[in-house]
Amino acid sequence: MNATEFDWNRTLREQWEFHWNHQIKTRLDGLPDDEYFWSPVPNAWSIRPRGQSTAPMHVGAGEFAIDFAFPEPVPPPFTTIAWRLGHVIVGVLAARNASHFGAAAASYETWEYAGTGAEALEQLQTQLDIWLAGVRSLGESGLRELVGAKEPYPELAMADLVLHIHRELIHHLSEVALLRDLYTHTRSVDIQANP
Secondary structure (H helix, E strand, O other), rough: OOOOOOOHHHHHHHHHHHHEEEEEHHHOOOOOOOHHOOOOOOOOOOOEEEOOOOOOEEOOOEEEEEEOOOOOOOOOEEEEHHHHHHHHHEEEEHHHHHHHHHHHHHHOOOOOOOOOOHHHHHHHHHHHHHHHHHHHHHOOOOOEEHHHHOOOOOOOEEHHHHHHHHHHHHHHHHHHHHHHHHHHHHHHHHHHHOO
């Protein structure tokens, strides 16, 4: 295959799909609720039942809402697995799926956040499926189209957005995997110290 026959759309999708299938998906499977909400430090931002937050803002449309502030504090608060998954599901994927691929409108303020780890993983899988189908539908020519006013940098091509979203997914979901490791190892130390 030469450069003129190279399938850039497939290559961009595989950048994420390989990471998901070989590194992240199994690390997220079976996420229990106590781990989903676990905070290794005081005052971490999370997803909480409505009315139980001390964050400057607590937004969402359902029984659970996400801790938030605008502008973001410096330094930003530590965030739980629940918060990080909420950010990925809504801010990284659902908002882009709505803007670029015809999915239902989505924002931090209007989202119904997951109250369980299992529900969060279902939401994540749904948004990933929409994203990858949308990217696939772009073909080669669609990757060259400008993102336009729907994004902060309207002069960039859709390929730039795809790369950015995949970096965000790899970055944040790797953080979730690390927090799962920390939870496991912290809990095993607690159990050994207090049998």
